[in-house]
Amino acid sequence: MIFDAAALSARNLFAPETRSVFWKTLGLTVLVLIGLWFGLRESFMAFVMPFIEGFVPDLPAWAGWLTFVFGILASIGLALGLALLLSPVTAIIAGLFLDDVAEVVEKRDYPNDPPGTAMPMGQAIIASIKFFGVVIVGNLFALMLLFIPGVNILAFFLVNGYLLGREFFEFAAMRFRSVEEAKLYRSRHSTTVFLAGLVIAGFLAVPILNLLTPLFAAGLMVHLHKALTARDGAASLRQR
Numbered sequence: 001m002i003f004d005a006a007a008l009s010a011r012n013l014f015a016p017e018t019r020s021v022f023w024k025t026l027g028l029t030v031l032v033l034i035g036l037w038f039g040l041r042e043s044f045m046a047f048v049m050p051f052i053e054g055f056v057p058d059l060p061a062w063a064g065w066l067t068f069v070f071g072i073l074a075s076i077g078l079a080l081g082l083a084l085l086l087s088p089v090t091a092i093i094a095g096l097f098l099d100d101v102a103e104v105v106e107k108r109d110y111p112n113d114p115p116g117t118a119m120p121m122g123q124a125i126i127a128s129i130k131f132f133g134v135v136i137v138g139n140l141f142a143l144m145l146l147f148i149p150g151v152n153i154l155a156f157f158l159v160n161g162y163l164l165g166r167e168f169f170e171f172a173a174m175r176f177r178s179v180e181e182a183k184l185y186r187s188r189h190s191t192t193v194f195l196a197g198l199v200i201a202g203f204l205a206v207p208i209l210n211l212l213t214p215l216f217a218a219g220l221m222v223h224l225h226k227a228l229t230a231r232d233g234a235a236s237l238r239q240r
Contacts (some may be wrong), residue, residue: 001227002196008109009219013212017108018219021100025093025215033211034088086204088135090213092163097123098171101218110226116175127171135163151230157201164204164217165197172221176229189228 062103099118106115119127141164167185173182186193200217204210 001231002192002199002224005196006199007219008223009105009216012105012108012127012219013215015108016027017104018215020099021097021104022212024100025097026211028096028212029093029211032093034085036085036087036089041121042079085136086210086213088133090204090217092129093214093216097214098124098168098218099175099217101145102172102175102222105219105222119174121172124171138163156205157198160195160196160201160204163197164200165193165195165221168200168217168221169193169196169225172218172225176225185228192224192228196220226228 013022099116102116103118106113141155141159169186169189170179170182171183177185199218200213203216204213
């Protein structure tokens with residue numbers, strides 16, 4: 001079920017019907033990441049560099065290589081900072097375009113089903129901002145485990161698998177359910193949703209391709225919610 005949903009979502013990434021959403025999602029993701037890169041860089045130059053320069057005010061000529069080392073470490077630190085923000089950026093952008101993706105998927109793959117109801121923009125933005133903070137905290141925890149071999153990779157997948165799976169599934173479910181019902185339905189299928197979240201985390205870990213994470217994750221969870229709803233409905237009919 002999960003891999004079927006992932007395959008359908010991957011197929012829809014470059015479909016003609018999703019082309020408009022594709023460029024909007026990709027363009028906004030790139031713009032936000034560029035803005036964050038410059039913001040992190042300027043913050044580093046303003047607050048961290050003065051500390052480093054004060055710590056080593058007068059380097060002898062033979063120690064000039066330390067400047068190069070500091071530059072490399074700074075670049076690595078900025079890259080890690082940007083990687084830390086990629087997951088919450090994905091979530092907040094998805095909150096803006098999930099309904100666009102869902103409408104395309106529903107019309108293309110489920111033409112005979114009743115269409116979902118779009119979440120009010122204000123509610124979607126508020127939910128995305130709240131989740132932005134939660135993902136930041138989760139990834140800060142994962143970042144603290146960065147230097148523990150093996151554990152750091154595991155922490156990245158577990159944290160993002162859980163958080164992204166929960167958020168994207170609830171977004172998809174809320175097109176057909178109330179907020180409370182969507183949360184209960186996600187809790188009912190928590191294992192399946194978590195495993196699907198791990199697939200999203202794997203997609204997020206692939207450079208360049210991860211720029212399309214909002215589009216991929218939204219499509220995957222729309223398909224997964226449809227599949228679970230159909231399965232539960234069939235099971236309910238069998239019990240009657």
